Amino acid sequence: MKFTINRARFIQELQTVQRAISTKTTIPILTGVKIVLTAEGLNLTGSNADISIETFLTADDEKAALTIESTGQVVLQARFFSEVIRRLPETTFTLEVLDSYQVLITSGAAEFTVNGLDAENYPHLPVIEEQNQLSLPVHVLTKLISETVFSVSQHESRPILTGVHFMLKGSDLLAVATDSHRLSQRMIPIEQAGSEFDIVIPGKSLTELARSLTDEEEEVEISIMENQVLFKTKNMYFYSRLLEGNYPDTNRLIPTSFNTEITFSVPTFLAAIERASLLSHEGRNNIVRLAIEADTVTLYGNSPEIGKVEEELIYEAVTGDPLEISFNPDYMKDALRAFGDMTITIKFISAIRPFTLEPSVGENAFIQLITPVRTN
Known part of the structure; x- marks a missing residue:
């Protein structure tokens, strides 16, 4: 694998996937960022036990100025790799995978050789079937999150209250959060509603999602599985686990x-x-x-x-x-x-x-x- 790319644009994508990368993990490869280069462009993936984020930089992205010499994949230790890229001297850099997953990073007169890992050993992201689809403008979703997420509980004694309860009934989407001392409830009408659902998404996941969504993206598609939810935009897949259990009936409060x-x-x-x-x-x-x-x-x-x-x-x-x-x-x-x-x-x-x-x-x-x- 070998490519050259605009450093600032790459850092932007790297920052997004790093939201999902934890230094405290029992699976060492998850401290890394997975880099996959195909003829279509560059994919970066970060994951932990709760969320996974995958971003796409297409080959025709003008700001990225991506030059592909050979395709391939590798996993690099995220924190160290990020520090290296930030400190490179030029506006572009070249990344090349050598033998034994060693990676050569060059920019101007600077040259780093860092040890990588086999991307085949990186856990696979959940396969989300196209069901329970719901499409929302990005600004509507981020506003919905900001209006409710601050009321989730910070205590794990009642795990279900650390999430926001989302319910789609008919053509109304209801979001509710409470820590039992306060409650935030927002209802929005949905034009093209899919099948009804009743899920609880961790508040921490929603906070990271809101930070990851950019103004450049217009629509976000939501797909729900048994224990996962996927938020999909043109350039990003954001997966979150769902909280198990029944959310309390807050209507009576x-x-x-x-x-x-x-x-x-x-x-x-x-x-x-x-x-x-x-x-x-x-x-x-x-x-x-x-x-x-x-x-x-x-x-x-x-x-x-x-x-x-x-x-x-x-x-x-x-x-x-x-x-x-x-x-x-x-x-x-x-x-x-x-x-x-x-x-x-x-x-x-x-x-x-x-x-x-x-x-x-x-x-x-x-x-x-x-x-x-x-x-x-």
């Missing part, structure tokens, strides 16, 4: 009647929460308190060690009973950032019941739910 409602502009309210949390983070208890009266709404942050903050909030409308409620400001900040620059309505039942955040305009396609903190 979302209240439908409320006693107090308040409408805020998200950027204004978020800025106030960030100010209040400056003090709450310094204290032992990371809590802020919101007091709603008929004509004033006040936010309090307190740290016995540092001091306290009190701010009268700007709001757009308030209805219902007076209320004092305490909550984790970090949960509130995450929820608000998911909405972006819009107006939302926060709906409360009482000081000890979970409350919801929804866009003020439009149907309830996007809901955040937060459990308050009892302070007495």
